[in-house]
Amino acid sequence: xxxxxxxxxNVDKKAIWRPFTIYDSSIRPIHIVRAxxxxxxxxxxxxxxxxxxxxxxxxxxxxxxxxxxAIKKQLDQFDQILFTDFSHKPASDLAKKIxxxxxxxxxxxxxxxxxxxxxxxxxxxxxxxxxxLGKKRKYFLTFTGGYHGDTFGSMSxxxxxxxxxxxxxxxxxxxxxxxPHTWDRDxxxxxKEKESFKRLEHILRNNSSNIAAFxxxxxxxxxxxxxxxxxxxxxxxxxxxxxxxxxxxxxxVMTGFGRTGQMFAYQKIGINPDIICLSKxxxxxxxxxxxxxxxxRISKVFESDDPKKMLPHGHSYTANPxxxxxxxxxxxxxxxKQIFKKIKMxxxxxxxxxxxxxxxxxxxxxxxxxxIAVFEVxxxxxxYGSEFARNLKHKxxxxxxxxxPLGNVVYLMPPYCIKPKNLHRSxxxxxxxxxxx
Ligand SMILES: *Cc1c(COP(=O)(O)O)cnc(C)c1O
Numbered sequence: 001x002x003x004x005x006x007x008x009x010n011v012d013k014k015a016i017w018r019p020f021t022i023y024d025s026s027i028r029p030i031h032i033v034r035a036x037x038x039x040x041x042x043x044x045x046x047x048x049x050x051x052x053x054x055x056x057x058x059x060x061x062x063x064x065x066x067x068x069x070a071i072k073k074q075l076d077q078f079d080q081i082l083f084t085d086f087s088h089k090p091a092s093d094l095a096k097k098i099x100x101x102x103x104x105x106x107x108x109x110x111x112x113x114x115x116x117x118x119x120x121x122x123x124x125x126x127x128x129x130x131x132x133l134g135k136k137r138k139y140f141l142t143f144t145g146g147y148h149g150d151t152f153g154s155m156s157x158x159x160x161x162x163x164x165x166x167x168x169x170x171x172x173x174x175x176x177x178x179x180p181h182t183w184d185r186d187x188x189x190x191x192k193e194k195e196s197f198k199r200l201e202h203i204l205r206n207n208s209s210n211i212a213a214f215x216x217x218x219x220x221x222x223x224x225x226x227x228x229x230x231x232x233x234x235x236x237x238x239x240x241x242x243x244x245x246x247x248x249x250x251x252x253v254m255t256g257f258g259r260t261g262q263m264f265a266y267q268k269i270g271i272n273p274d275i276i277c278l279s280k281x282x283x284x285x286x287x288x289x290x291x292x293x294x295x296x297r298i299s300k301v302f303e304s305d306d307p308k309k310m311l312p313h314g315h316s317y318t319a320n321p322x323x324x325x326x327x328x329x330x331x332x333x334x335x336x337k338q339i340f341k342k343i344k345m346x347x348x349x350x351x352x353x354x355x356x357x358x359x360x361x362x363x364x365x366x367x368x369x370x371x372i373a374v375f376e377v378x379x380x381x382x383x384y385g386s387e388f389a390r391n392l393k394h395k396x397x398x399x400x401x402x403x404x405p406l407g408n409v410v411y412l413m414p415p416y417c418i419k420p421k422n423l424h425r426s427x428x429x430x431x432x433x434x435x436x437x
Contacts, residue, residue: 020163022385030397035062038418040402049422050402051412056222058285059257060333061417067284070329074322083111083318090324097331098291101263103272108299110292110311111319115253115279116149118290119215122249122275123153124313125294125302126213129247132301132309137212140172141203141246143179146216147223148251157215161224162384175203175211177237181227183365183374184358193233200240208244213275215249218265219369222254225382225409226374228367234269247298248273253290257281258343258416261370263334274298284330289323342416346371349420350412353427362437374411377437382407392433399429 012029030048034041038061040048053059060067074090081088095109110121123140130137140157147161148154155164156171164171177200180192203211219234221227238248250273255265259281262268266276275298279290302311317323333339350373357375358366365376380388389405396403403410403426410430414423 022390037061037063038415038422046400048397048400048402049414049418049426051414051418051426052402052404053281053413053415054285054402055280056254056259056413057280057283058415059259059281060284060330061415062285064284064286064330064333064417066333067286067326067329070325071286071322074325078321080317080320083314088319088321088324090321090328091319093328094324094331097328098278098293101331101334102276102293103266103295105272105295105297106274106276106293107296108294110294110313111324112290112292112315113288113317113320114149114290115251115277116151116154116290117315118253118277118279118292119148119154119157119249119251120151121290121292121311121313122215122251122277123157123213125275125292125298125311126215126247126249128311129298129301130212132304138173138210139207139212140174141211141214141241142174142176143216143221144176145179145181145221145224145227146251147221148215148217149253161221163223175207177203179221179227180229180233181221182229183367183376186365189230193230196233196237197240200237204240204244208246211244211246213247213249214238214241215251218250218252218255218269218273219260220255220265220372223406225406226367226372226411228369228374231269235271238269238271238273242271247275249275249277251277253277253279257330258334258339259371259413261343261347282330283323283326284333286326286330287320287323289320289327339416343371345420346414346416346418346423349423349427353424356427357431357434360431360434360437362434371416372411372413374409377405377408377410377434380408382409395433396429399433401426401429403430 031043032040033043038050040050099107112118112121142157144160146158148158157174159171178196180196182189250266252264256278260268274295276293283289302309347370350368354366354368354373357363362378363375364378367374384407386407389407392405
């Protein structure tokens with residue numbers, strides 16, 4: 001008994017398994033005791049600027065008062081209610097508000113718990129769409145390097161992100177179009193786009209009537225290294241795929257809610273998908289929630305009294321009322337025009353300071369889109385969790401900055417509330433750290 005108690009002193013190290021974290025017995029996690037806006041405070045009084053919005057979720061910053069107020073109010077009324085024969089105002093309010101910001105024909109919403117499930121549901125819907133029509137199909141079409149989450153379906157369509165090699169034998173087959181990743185002053189972008197098209201045409205020629213759906217991260221591939229393509233390219237690709245009547249899924253789990261400078265990336269591209277997946281910023285980072293929103297064309301194929309045509313999917317916490325109330329409050333914050341002015345202002349700071357960074361010897365391939373600023377470090381390992389990436393992360397942490405390089409890719413994705421002086425200070429630190437690399 002006594003021994004066990006002693007062990008638990010070290011519970012953080014011994015009992016807790018961290019996400020996407022390479023085992024290192026010497027690392028001690030930083031204990032956070034408070035958070036406000038862009039700042040985290042640890043138990044020793046040290047402050048950290050959260051420059052990646054805690055894995056891209058805290059769009060309005062931490063502990064936003066209108067979101068916490070909505071949560072507290074909902075908690076006093078009711079908690080989880082099974083979502084089969086019952087409904088509630090937080091879910092219907094959220095549905096109403098989401099439909100208002102979606103493309104016109106996307107009007108049927110499925111609730112789940114996170115980004116991976118939002119994607120998993122979209123894949124199952126697209127697959128069963130064809131099954132219900134009696135025309136079963138065989139493949140999904142994606143971009144190389146996409147990442148869509150960690151469940152088996154989302155791993156399959158995101159296998160080339162490079163994270164899931166251990167599971168290779170269990171993943172289903174996908175067809176892939178190369179992603180014409182580009183950056184500032186990239187002279188080869190037209191050539192890369194042309195090659196993507198050529199590959200797409202080849203795939204369509206041989207498999208068009210066997211593709212269940214096309215899924216992609218619109219404009220920015222996040223986890224595989226903040227890889228950006230031109231919106232005009234996305235538009236052309238999606239138009240071409242839609243011409244074949246293949247349903248198009250936009251995984252806007254990361255790009256949603258202002259990240260690319262507009263509310264959603266589909267608006268930046270100027271074309272509507274058939275299904276959109278949302279999560280991450282949906283509740284402003286307060287609580288987990290995922291949504292899969294479908295067009296009428298897709299959902300009506302499920303509207304049947306034949307039990308076989310029902311979508312056999314659902315989670316215990318479907319449409320959690322507290323999460324929904326947080327999402328409603330977060331969406332309401334976007335009513336203020338101020339937010340998009342703020343986003344533009346941050347984008348301008350990013351552009352100016354990323355340009356400063358591009359003068360450094362070891363910096364290349366800079367790119368800025370909306371709130372996301374990216375650069376790559378030359379001549380170091382590109383692998384996720386490389387020694388270089390881990391060392392750099394620790395150097396940033398010691399100086400009070402939360403930045404997690406993806407291999408040689410360093411990016412900032414701060415919450416909208418970040419003070420310009422804090423953003424400038426962060427760039428000053430980054431430049432000082434990298435000027436002798
Ligand atoms: C993070 C992410 C996911 C997975 O979301 P989780 O909530 O981590 O399961 C899916 N797609 C994209 C584009 C993401 O960035």
